[in-house]
Amino acid sequence: MFQHDAYILLLEGESILDFIDGLSTNHVAGQCSTIFTRANAKIIDVCEILPVGTNVAIIGYQPFKSDVINHLKPRILERAITIRDISPNNDVFVGPVPEELPDGSTRLNSFMGPMAIIPKKYEIQGSWDKAEWDEFRIVNMIPYHGAEITPNVHPYACGLEDLVHPNKGCYIGQEILTRMRSRGRQGKTLVRRSNPANNATTTGAHESLCIERTQ
């Protein structure tokens, strides 16, 4: 498994799933993956949503954390919601996760496949390096933050169309994504190419992931 450069925000308060649902692309009614997008439908972050008792954890990519916080904070308004950053307490891993995890760990399915959240006190190390994780991603066509998932792409361009709910009502970026889908014009898509590949976003030993214009 690969250690994901993750943050974990714990949201405490009332109707948090509704709050996240109103601001992201997927239908959020429980554990799921969803995407926060800007008005131009470009990605702010792709996150795992995990109910924890009466609270909800948002697990995303550390370099995008401040953008997500700045996206959420002004929209809390009169809702009694607080946010705590519990990233320093936990390590997050993706890829094949062992059957046995230390006490207090959490296992979930993310858009990247299995994910494990393990308390930092166990000092668990990832068994994969970045190159091994990249090879796994290329084979399984898994986009990753900083490579395929950047603030310059929309969800359809990086293979995340399954996280855009087709029938959901308004959220920021929805008008553009709905228009793209209804007109069948996604522009760019995530593809796997044999090496050497032009404009690769992730380069493996024999194959690469690329975001290419297909329409």
Place this chain on the structure above:
Amino acid sequence: MDCGTCETTPTIELNVPDEVDVNLTMTDKATDMLSEAFGDDRSHALLVGVLSGGCSGYMYDLQIVESTETPCQELNIKGYRVLVPRASSHLLDGIEIDYVDRLMGGGFKISNPNASASCGCGESFA
């Protein structure tokens, strides 16, 4: 997952904007519609709020309420009680409430000088 405690992982500062004294106007058409809704009963109020969400990030929320637990500014507009949540006051200062009478897309409409963008249906703004 280790969720920590309030002591070990304090809450993130939300930087709540300062409350402003809301200046709100209502067109005669909107007042006429409120008159139809309220009749002679002045015990109820029009709650003009903002919710997160919508195509542009915020959505207007109009309700007729008797009271609310949400801390509000109470205005008197042409004899009608209008409640504006304090936490949304910075987003609603200067708005004009109108009523558009048409079969499609009709109803109360809000013109907001604080909005940098709004969606096609007019219910959402940024």
